[in-house]
Amino acid sequence: MSKERFIDPKVLATIKDLPLLAKTVVEGFLSGQNQSLRRGIGLEFSQYRSYEPGDDLRQLDWKMFARSDRYYIREAEVDTNITVRFILDGSASMAHEDLNGLTKLDYARYLIASLAYLATTQGDAVGLYVLQEDQLVHLTPRSDNMHLQRFWHQLSDIKPNGKFPAGSVGANLLQGRRQKELTVFLTDLYEHEHEMQDLLAKLGAQRHELLLFHLMSRNELDFTFSGTLTFEDLETGQTLQVGTTEQRAIYLARLQEWLQQTEHSMRNRQIRYDLFATDEPLDKALRAFLKNRLRQV
Incomplete structure (x- = not known):
């Protein structure tokens, strides 16, 4: 194959x-x-x-x-173990579905499950933190096989819900940090009041290696919609009627401007940023993870 x-x-x-x-x-x-x-x-x-x-x-x-x-x-064993923390945006916008029928959360789930397996077999401790409105679901980092089974089970059960949390919900992410640590944050960066930018600023200030995997669907990136459609905000329920032919050029120009600003902002914060379309094969993300994991060894 x-x-x-x-x-x-x-x-x-x-x-x-x-x-x-x-x-x-x-x-x-x-x-x-x-x-x-x-x-x-x-x-x-x-x-x-x-x-x-x-x-x-x-x-x-x-x-x-x-x-x-x-x-x-x-041939020779070398102690290169680190702690890998996976932070997953569990808000309702992650339920957005691409042309292939996969949601952003589906793609994130496949990616996290694979990376956690790779990290655990290397002897790394892996932890899972799912951020949803007014709550943080988490598994403290460990490296044994039973923990990996719990990790996969927790990951399978996630259902996207509510808005991305603001305020103190993410405070536990900043506790118990270790010297050799890598954090991977998977999100679509959809926010309402800069709540995600605030969290990224706090995480970036911890001086640990931080990877931001920005997930977007192909129909968002290319605006593959046609006709006059009503779009619904998955987190607020608000609707907006759009004539796609008239709005396509404006949307794509603003999207590219936002993506460029986002990448520039992350680079300035020393956050390693990568954009992934949910129809892309997973090798790009696996390679990015491996290269950045090495910086902690």
Whole structure:
């Protein structure tokens, strides 16, 4: 099977078991990356070999990946464990559906499940924090297999609801921070009163590595709607009638301006920003995660 067979979100939607989906994504991704491995100059092959399906993922060498952009199994064990915190926007706007039938939350769920599996097999502690209106659902970071099962179960049960929380709801995210830590925040950045920007400012000030995975659907990015339509705000219920032909150019121009401003603002805060369309294969996000995880080793 091709690498795309494992990481196309539309194909993944047919896998109903989240642990199986996570293992399929990670092992297929790593296997696909090594199909074209070539020996490089100066590599110590007495200590490293190419990753093969079925290998113990705890033996992946992150530093060798950073140098070569390839996956190798290390012979000697090195203590490279870190804490990975996944923060998920659980507000109602994450229920927005793309042309392929997947919601933003579906895409985020696939991505988090896969990254948590990869991190746990490496010995990292993973934690899950779901932000919804007036509440924070969370699992404290741990690294054992039973915790990963609970992690997947919690992730499967999430239903998008309400607005993104404001004020003190996210305060627990700033507690118990560890020295070697990576935070991955998955959201569509939809907010009402700068509540998300306020949280990002606080998280960015913690001096830990912070990745912002900005999720948008293809129909939002390309404005693929036609005719005169009534759009509904999933969080407030407000509606707006729009003539799509007349508004398309204006919408796309304003969207690009907002995306550029957002990326610039995140860079200034030392937050690593990536935009993902929910019809994109998962390899882009997996690669971004791996490269930034290495900064904590």
